Amino acid sequence: MIATARAPLLLLLLALATVVWIVPGSRSLAAQEAVRVAGTVTDETTGQPIEGAMVRLADFAGSVRETLSGSAGGFAFEGVAPGEYVLGVRRIGYEGLSTPLEIGPGGLATLNLGLTPQAIPLEPLNVDVEGRAPRLAETGFYDRLEEGWGTYFEPEWIRTRSVGFIRLSRFVSNLQGRAPLSRCAQVQVWYDERFIGYTSAWGTSGPVSINAAGLHRSAVGPAPRILDELSVTDVGAAELYTPPAPIPLFALNDTTAVCGAIILWSDWTARTAEIPQVDVKLCEPAGHAGEVALDGFVEDELTGVRLPAAHVFATYPTSEGALRRDLAVRTDSLGRYRLCDLPAGAAVELEAAYGPETGRRDVFEAASGTEVRLIVQVTMPGAITGLVVNEGTGRPFRNVPVVLVGTDFRAVTNTAGRFSVEGLPPGAYRLRAICEGFESLAQDVELVPGASVRVMLALRPEGPLPPRRCAG
Structure with a gap:
């Protein structure tokens, strides 16, 4: 009897509970359902997708979610509750983007986030040395300058002597007058890692021509003299080598090994303009027994943005343990690096550098599947x-x-x-x-x-x- 008497009351309560969910002004359960927030990060200037951008979604309560854009620039956050957010995007070489975002119950259309390119200035390496051009640094110019095997003409020296139109044939003669002369009758001349002909300090009749559009072979007739066609304003730095000095690998051949070489770098390469764009291919392990590979990322300590073209220096003992080896690699466009064929279990000292900034040196164990994050403070807080x-x-x-x-x-x-x-x-x-x-x-x-x-x-x-x- 008691159960029978309470049944109508229970039915009434259930009906009222059902009515509560459809009272005008209240929010339904469907409105609380999480949605998907997705979009694409592109270069605002070229429209090309940007890979490896850090996308950050934060709410007013302080909850933060992060992801990286893929090879097509795409990103996505799953299970996002409707509400007010701040969406931020960061990528080295671009201005940071931060924008408020209101997400309704129906979600959002696909977002298209355009980033504006921004030059990353590099501070001088020493207090008395001018800031080094990133593109020129990537050629190894400054590394070879410090080794001192040849005669080097830095961008500042070239700039102070590039007023007016001075043919390179005459300028190269001046350079040769400041360095030991080769015993050969002719010396190869290279321009931005490309062979362009010979010089005996009186000009050249090389088979390749250069115009405003870049390096190309002449379509008709003999090509003009390269060193008479170019001006000193086309040069930003120079290197001269006389045997037995070691020749940079890109210019090493039977002739330069005997006669030396003159290496010229374009003015474009020597400008301190923007972050270096380096095509880095990570090594592949040989698969020898007892050896492992160590993978990881190099990131900006403050922003967490991954750094492309950063240096990673490693020191580790050999398999015998008596000697230590030094290894240097570069990170790829996504800030990834890999050290191959390390002795398993070895204590590896790692240090990362980006431009003039160097991170802390730490010791890690070489183990299969290990991923080591290295940090460098690039962005000043x-x-x-x-x-x-x-x-x-x-x-x-x-x-x-x-x-x-x-x-x-x-x-x-x-x-x-x-x-x-x-x-x-x-x-x-x-x-x-x-x-x-x-x-x-x-x-x-x-x-x-x-x-x-x-x-x-x-x-x-x-x-x-x-x-x-x-x-x-």
Whole structure:
């Protein structure tokens, strides 16, 4: 009888519970369903997809999700709850992108995020040495200069002597006058790693011609004299080698081994313009017993962005253990590196470098499947400091949380109402002070590398009664 008496009541409660979900203004379960956020990262100038860009999705509660764009520039976040977010994109060689994103119950259309190319300036290697051109550094010019096997003419020396039109035939003669002359009647001349002919300090009749569009073979008739066709303004650096000096591998042949070589680098190569673009192929393990490969990434310590064309230096003992070997490799376009054929279990000392910046040297065990992350501080951190005050009275607030919306950076004001958030990557930020009973107006800040920005956040009372937990 009791069960029978309660049955109508249970049915009534179930019906009311069903009605609650369809009351106007309430949100349905379907509206709470997670959605997919996807898009493509492209070069805003060329429209080409950008691989290896770090895409970051952060909500106002401080939860952060990250992924890397693929070979076609695509990225995706699965299971994203509807709400307000900040979407950020970073890639070495491009300006950072940060934009607010409101995700509704129906999700978003596919996003197309265009990044603007940005030159990455490299600081001087020494206080008395001019910043080195990344593209010229990639040719090995500065490494050979430090070894000192030949005679080297740096970009600054060339620039101070390139006023007006001076034919290269005459200029090369001047260069040869400042270096030991070869005993051969003719010397090969190379331009940006390409053989362009011979010189005896009186010109050349090489078979290749250069015009404004680049290097090409003459279509009709004999090609003009290369060193008379070019001007000194086409040159940014030069190297002269006389036997028995070792010749760079790209120019080494039976003739240069006996007679030496003159190597010229174009003005374009010697400009300090942008990050070097290097086509790096990772090594493949030989598969010998007792040997393993060590893989990993080189990343910027502050932003976590992976660094292409970074150096990785390794020192490890040989299989006999008595001697130690040094190995140097480069990271590929995605910041990946690989060290092949290491003795299994060996203690390997690793150090990464990017431009003039060098990371910490650590020791890792060479083991199959191990992935080692190396960090270098390339991006200089910034800071945001400020004061939180009552908009009506001007009095400072103490013990008030200050958040950078969409990030996990936080600060709390001191007794004088001041706060400081340090170690920030460059980019756009939105600051908000949180105080019960007060309306918080967000303030946008643009932070450049190494800068410190000061702000003032004013809080406005939401009602006539003073709050209990927050006073100012």
